[in-house]
Amino acid sequence: xxxxxxxxxxxxxxxxxxxxxxxxxxxxxxxxxxxxxxxxxxxxxxxxxxxxxxxxxxxxxxxxxxxxxxxxxxxxxxxxxxxxxxxxxxxxxxxxxxxxxxxxxxxxxxxxxxxxxxxxxxxxxxxxxxxxxxxxxxxxxxxxxxxxxxxxxxxxxxxxxxxxxxxxxxxxxxxxxxxxxxxxxxxxxxxxxxxxxxxxxxxxxxxxxxxxxxxxxxxxxxxxxxxxxxxxxxxxxxxxxxxxx
Amino acid sequence: xxxxxxxxxxxxxxxxxxxxxxxxxxxxxxxxxxxxxxxxxxxxxxxxxxxxxxxxxxxxxxxxxxxxxxxxxxxxxxxxxxxxxxxxxxxxxxxxxxxxxxxxxxxxxxxxxxxxxxxxxxxxxxxxxxxxxxxxxxxxxxxxxxxxxxxxxxxxxxxxxxxxxxxxxxxxxxxxxxxxxxxxxxxxxxxxxxxxxxxxxxxxxxxxxxxxxxxxxxxxxxxxxxxxxxxxxxxxxxxxxxxxx
Numbered sequence: 165x166x167x168x169x170x171x172x173x174x175x176x177x178x179x180x181x182x183x184x185x186x187x188x189x190x191x192x193x194x195x196x197x198x199x200x201x202x203x204x205x206x207x208x209x210x211x212x213x214x215x216x217x218x219x220x221x222x223x224x225x226x227x228x229x230x231x232x233x234x235x236x237x238x239x240x241x242x243x244x245x246x247x248x249x250x251x252x253x254x255x256x257x258x259x260x261x262x263x264x265x266x267x268x269x270x271x272x273x274x275x276x277x278x279x280x281x282x283x284x285x286x287x288x289x290x291x292x293x294x295x296x297x298x299x300x301x302x303x304x305x306x307x308x309x310x311x312x313x314x315x316x317x318x319x320x321x322x323x324x325x326x327x328x329x330x331x332x333x334x335x336x337x338x339x340x341x342x343x344x345x346x347x348x349x350x351x352x353x354x355x356x357x358x359x360x361x362x363x364x365x366x367x368x369x370x371x372x373x374x375x376x377x378x379x380x381x382x383x384x385x386x387x388x389x390x391x392x393x394x395x396x397x398x399x400x401x402x403x404x405x406x407x408x409x
Numbered sequence: 410x411x412x413x414x415x416x417x418x419x420x421x422x423x424x425x426x427x428x429x430x431x432x433x434x435x436x437x438x439x440x441x442x443x444x445x446x447x448x449x450x451x452x453x454x455x456x457x458x459x460x461x462x463x464x465x466x467x468x469x470x471x472x473x474x475x476x477x478x479x480x481x482x483x484x485x486x487x488x489x490x491x492x493x494x495x496x497x498x499x500x501x502x503x504x505x506x507x508x509x510x511x512x513x514x515x516x517x518x519x520x521x522x523x524x525x526x527x528x529x530x531x532x533x534x535x536x537x538x539x540x541x542x543x544x545x546x547x548x549x550x551x552x553x554x555x556x557x558x559x560x561x562x563x564x565x566x567x568x569x570x571x572x573x574x575x576x577x578x579x580x581x582x583x584x585x586x587x588x589x590x591x592x593x594x595x596x597x598x599x600x601x602x603x604x605x606x607x608x609x610x611x612x613x614x615x616x617x618x619x620x621x622x623x624x625x626x627x628x629x630x631x632x633x634x635x636x637x638x639x640x641x642x643x644x645x646x647x648x649x650x651x652x653x654x
Contacts, residue, residue, distance in 0.1 A: 234631040261638050263630075302632045339653045385508075385648045386479040387547045393506050396638075400645035401653075403630045408584045408646075 166192060167201040167209075167300045169307055174204040178212060180222045188214070189222055201230065207305040235306055237406050239265035239355045242395045243319055245272025245362030246279060251392040256291045260298035260308050262399035265355075267291065267310045268319065274364025284312040316359065316370050320377035324355030328374045329394050331365055333383040341382025342398070346405045356402075360394045411437060412446040412454075412545045414552055419449040423457060425467045433459070434467055446475065452550040480551055482651050484510035484600040487640045488564055490517025490607030491524060496637040501536045505543035505553050507644035510600075512536065512555045513564065519609025529557040561604065561615050565622035569600035573619045574639050576610055578628040586627025587643070591650045603643050608636045 168184045180188060188194045198214045202224070209232040212224040242264045244255055256267050269287075271278065279287055291310040299307045313319060327345055330338075349356060359374065366374075374381065384397045413429045425433060433439045443459045447469070454477040457469040487509045489500055501512050514532075516523065524532055536555040544552045558564060572590055575583075594601060604619065611619075619626065629642045 258635075258638050258641075261632055261634050262642065263632055302634065304632060342649070343653050385652050387506060387508055387549060389506050389547065390503075393503050393641075396503075396641055397507065397645040397648070400642040401649035403642070404587070404646035404649060405654075407630050408588050409650075 165199065165201050167203065167303055169203045169296060169300065171205050173206055174202060174208070174210055174226060177215070177223055177225045178202060180224065185220065185222055189217065199227065200224070201303075203305050209305055232303070232305055234303055236263040236265075236403065238349055238353045238402075239324075240399065240402065241266040241268060241322070241355065241357045242399070243268040243270060243316075243357060243359045244391065244395060245270060245316075245360065245364075245366075246275040246277040247362045247391045248277050252287065252291060253294055255392050255395055256294050256308070256310060257298045258396050259399060260295050260304065261302040262396060263304075263403055264308050264395075264399055265306065266308055267295070268313060269311075270313045270316055270319065272316065272362045272364070273367035273370055275362040276364065277362070279312060288312050316373060319357060319359065320373060322355075322357040324357060325349060326374070326377065326379040327356065327358045327398075328366065328371070328379040328381045329358065329360045329384055329398065330371070330381040331361070331383070331388065333381055335388075336383075338383040339385070341380050342384065342401065345380050345382070346402060349402070350406060358395065358398050360391060363391050410444065410446050412448065412548055414448045414541060414545065416450050418451055419447060419453070419455055419471060422460070422468055422470045423447060423455075425469065430465065430467055434462065444472065445469070446548075448550050454550060477548070477550055479548055481508040481510075481648065483594055483598045483647075484569075485644065485647065486511040486513060486567070486600065486602045487644070488513040488515060488561075488602060488604045489636065489640060490515060490561075490605065490609075490611075491520040491522040492607045492636045493522050497532065497536060498539055500637050500640055501539050501553070501555060502543045503641050504644060505540050505549065506547040507641060508549075508648055509553050509640075509644055510551065511553055512540070513558060514555075515558045515561055515564065517561065517607045517609070518612035518615055520607040521609065522607070524557060533557050561618060564602060564604065565618060567600075567602040569602060570594060571619070571622065571624040572601065572603045572643075573611065573616070573624040573626045574603065574605045574629055574643065575616070575626040576606075576628070576633065578626055580633075581628075583628040584630070586625050587629065587646065590625050590627070591647060594647070595651060601647075603640065605636060605639045 202210045202212045209230040211227040213227050215225045216223040295308045447455045447457045454475040456472040458472050460470045461468040540553045
């Protein structure tokens with residue numbers, strides 16, 4: 165069933181906002197009696213039914229509260245060095261399906277792509293929309309947030325567990341760091357920041373910075389993953405280990 | 410370092426084939442003395458050095474044999490119902506990075522996209538090239554094979570473990586089937602066939618067929634994954650459980 169988000173807190177009814185009205189009534193041609201799911205400001209999920217439909221305005225009433233626990237047991241922030249092309253778009257789309265809470269893009273020492281303030285603003289707005297669409301489609305109860313920071317340094321003060329996906333570690337056959345971290349997260353749930361370099365990789369200066377800031381450096385298996393594939397490996401692995409196992 | 414594949418068996422030297430010559434000499438501008446990695450017909454990896462360079466022809470000699478164990482401990486065949494757009498392309502690219510041995514595309518009961526024999530041939534050729542490129546980039550020692558079959562029925566005789574990613578199972582909060590299967594694979598390595606429906610999902614007839622054929626039906630976590638995301642979740646999870654844990 166179609167799912168929408170609202171930043172209002174829902175009691176018994178909901179007046180569709182412009183975007184939701186357009187998608188529900190114009191795109192999906194919903195009529196009075198049509199049902200959809202609505203996640204409100206408190207991440208409560210309601211089954212709603214269109215009750216009034218006027219030109220450019222529609223109201224829906226609460227049919228029932230839906231019990232829905234689909235969020236990861238911990239908040240995972242995915243931080244990626246700027247890469248070329250539309251990689252950011254699909255890291256956000258796929259990462260949202262896989263349960264990430266936040267996406268942070270930063271200018272890595274080896275980043276070829278560059279975002280000035282104006283471009284960063286436009287990009288983040290666009291990526292935030294993609295996150296909302298993916299959250300609706302994957303039936304999340306939380307829309308991940310998207311932000312941009314100038315460099316990895318700004319992330320060193322993150323409160324929680326910190327992991328740096330380090331290709332050299334993978335090449336040297338390092339396999340235990342992620343497993344050890346996962347076991348710790350299973351016993352002590354806390355926010356996780358996972359950092360991934362751009363195509364060019366992580367610079368020695370960034371590695372030193374991360375080590376000083378208490379990041380765990382680890383590999384993601386023996387194969388070389390592209391910049392846009394590595395975050396999905398981490399999210400799927402943590403979902404498997406913390407939600408299924 | 411750049412990696413190439415050859416279907417020859419390498420002893421001491423290698424005469425570059427046309428495609429490799431073009432990429433190494435024309436695209437990457439390699440000179441005599443330039444080094445690259447070469448995986449031969451026996452999946453042995455060699456460090457090679459360009460020794461002779463003439464117009465349209467180049468030879469390289471073996472510098473050393475490289476020890477490289479980057480393949481999953483079991484062969485995983487990823488079978489996907491035909492989906493729209495370029496989903497097949499990136500299932501093959503990302504799935505190759507994540508270690509799949511084979512990709513099979515089939516016409517699902519709910520598939521909107523259709524491949525006739527002519528289109529299937531062209532698509533498979535193109536997807537095979539994508540698999541080779543991704544295998545080179547991710548430093549695999551095996552190039553996954555790609556094929557097309559008319560329906561799920563043709564896959565029911567697969568010899569090995571069989572898993573069907575079933576969204577209904579996920580919706581009902583099913584979480585144990587994949588974990589149980591993974592434990593079995595850990596104790597008894599055997600080929601795995603994992604089947605994923607198209608965007609439209611798996612039909613009741615296909616579910617019945619799979620059950621009769623001994624498929625394990627299971628979910629991939631509590632969030633609804635797109636048709637192209639689900640195979641990556643499975644591959645990453647199995648890599649984590651069988652290669653890291």
